[in-house]
Amino acid sequence: MKKILGRPLLSLVCKWLDDTIPIEKIQRFLESKESEVAEDVAKVSLADVQEWAANLPGGKVVSKAGLQADTGTYLDALEREGRPEDQEFLLTSLESLLRHVEVRRKKCFPNLDPPSSPERLWLEKHDIAILFCRHACRTGDLRFLNAAFKLNDWAFKTHERRTPTKPCLARYRLALKEQERAVEELLD
Amino acid sequence: MRVAILAPIKSSLYSRLVTHLAASEPGIEVVCIVVRTVWSIRRFRSDLHREGNRLLRKAYTRLVLSDEAADWGSSELLHSMARELNVPGTSLTDLAADYNIPLVEVKDHNDKVSENVLRDSKPDVIAFTGGGLIRENILNIPTRGILNCHMGILPEYRGMDVVEWPVIENRDGDPMLGLSLHFMDAGVDTGPILRQERIELQPGDTSESIRARMVPFMVTLMLDGIRGLRDGSITPEPQSLEAGKQYYVMHPRMVKYSEQRLSSR
Numbered sequence: 038m039k040k041i042l043g044r045p046l047l048s049l050v051c052k053w054l055d056d057t058i059p060i061e062k063i064q065r066f067l068e069s070k071e072s073e074v075a076e077d078v079a080k081v082s083l084a085d086v087q088e089w090a091a092n093l094p095g096g097k098v099v100s101k102a103g104l105q106a107d108t109g110t111y112l113d114a115l116e117r118e119g120r121p122e123d124q125e126f127l128l129t130s131l132e133s134l135l136r137h138v139e140v141r142r143k144k145c146f147p148n149l150d151p152p153s154s155p156e157r158l159w160l161e162k163h164d165i166a167i168l169f170c171r172h173a174c175r176t177g178d179l180r181f182l183n184a185a186f187k188l189n190d191w192a193f194k195t196h197e198r199r200t201p202t203k204p205c206l207a208r209y210r211l212a213l214k215e216q217e218r219a220v221e222e223l224l225d
Numbered sequence: 226m227r228v229a230i231l232a233p234i235k236s237s238l239y240s241r242l243v244t245h246l247a248a249s250e251p252g253i254e255v256v257c258i259v260v261r262t263v264w265s266i267r268r269f270r271s272d273l274h275r276e277g278n279r280l281l282r283k284a285y286t287r288l289v290l291s292d293e294a295a296d297w298g299s300s301e302l303l304h305s306m307a308r309e310l311n312v313p314g315t316s317l318t319d320l321a322a323d324y325n326i327p328l329v330e331v332k333d334h335n336d337k338v339s340e341n342v343l344r345d346s347k348p349d350v351i352a353f354t355g356g357g358l359i360r361e362n363i364l365n366i367p368t369r370g371i372l373n374c375h376m377g378i379l380p381e382y383r384g385m386d387v388v389e390w391p392v393i394e395n396r397d398g399d400p401m402l403g404l405s406l407h408f409m410d411a412g413v414d415t416g417p418i419l420r421q422e423r424i425e426l427q428p429g430d431t432s433e434s435i436r437a438r439m440v441p442f443m444v445t446l447m448l449d450g451i452r453g454l455r456d457g458s459i460t461p462e463p464q465s466l467e468a469g470k471q472y473y474v475m476h477p478r479m480v481k482y483s484e485q486r487l488s489s490r
Contacts, residue, residue: 057477139473186476224482
């Protein structure tokens with residue numbers, strides 16, 4: 038009896054707990070009329086990135102104090118440059134971001150360092166998802182696309198419930214577009 | 226050589242097989258079995274945080290359908306191995322009574338009760354047969370170390386879902402599938418390696434069928450390791466961490482691609 042009743046009950050609970058956003062829902066979201074995507078490439082100079090990297094507390098992009106502001110944009114710019122002398126810092130930072138997301142899961146990046154508005158925090162989280170997708174495409178490392186799936190799924194639920202600001206929505210759409218581009222490139 | 230067993234639940238067939246074989250082995254004394262209680266809110270919360278709804282499926286198969294239907298525990302190969310080896314009883318309690326081994330139930334393998342029992346038992350080796358992460362206070366107890374059989378090839382594939390990851394990463398070539406027996410340390414699957422076993426893909430394989438084929442090897446590798454340490458015929462080799470990566474729980478969308486790649490081979 039418990040086996041007969043157990044199965045449907047389990048699938049109900051699993052459905053309720055499921056974080057995964059179906060691909061059709063993502064497509065609909067991306068194709069909706071008011072779709073506005075953030076600018077593709079943030080204009081950051083190498084000098085800015087180097088100054089930012091030199092001033093990181095303890096050389097870390099994420100710590101107990103929070104996620105360092107501009108991490109996603111700056112690491113993406115640094116990776117685009119492709120200078121061999123930056124590779125060690127880049128890979129260490131990317132691994133620590135990946136580990137943070139995977140270990141803290143929905144509780145990842147609870148705040149920015151220095152503290153900022155909730156909107157800015159969302160923008161930074163979307164930038165990390167964009168960075169992960171692009172890094173996966175550049176290196177073929179699927180672990181980063183895997184983490185981007187999770188970040189985007191968790192954001193979807195929140196954005197569905199609470200309408201985010203326009204810039205935030207535009208950045209999220211960019212994160213989803215980058216995700217789907219990476220899927221096409223690496224998995225399809 | 227004194228061996229202690231850490232087990233996830235009393236009915237775990239893998240734990241029972243390892244205990245039975247170790248206890249029947251000359252020159253090896255199983256000094257205690259430390260098994261986690263089925264239910265603990267703290268553990269449930271931390272496992273749910275890590276594994277999401279997969280945990281519920283696991284709990285359902287273990288608690289409602291019993292071990293016989295649990296994903297990889299359901300391996301017919303493992304059950305026939307248990308039948309062939311005449312593993313007594315249906316749980317670790319029966320086995321402990323048969324071999325006169327002290328069995329202690331704990332909320333968590335890292336808690337004070339577990340630590341005290343293990344310290345008092347003075348094991349040379351602890352065979353870890355499942356039950357969460359092991360902390361520093363337990364890692365330091367055995368004189369030789371804690372053995373764990375990881376369902377992946379080390380150092381390349383550390384962490385979670387290491388059956389699915391090699392499949393999705395190797396579109397055309399042979400995925401690096403197999404098992405590694407290693408000593409546990411403070412890192413995730415980073416301790417010295419004692420033995421490895423490669424698993425070849427077979428037509429029609431799914432992740433579940435691969436796992437099912439792996440479980441009997443986990444038992445034999447664990448016993449080979451224990452015997453090797455007893456005889457001094459195994460030298461654990463430290464891992465080169467740069468040679469591998471740590472993998473995390475695979476997103477369901479990625480799992481689908483992994484299954485597709487398996488079915489299209």
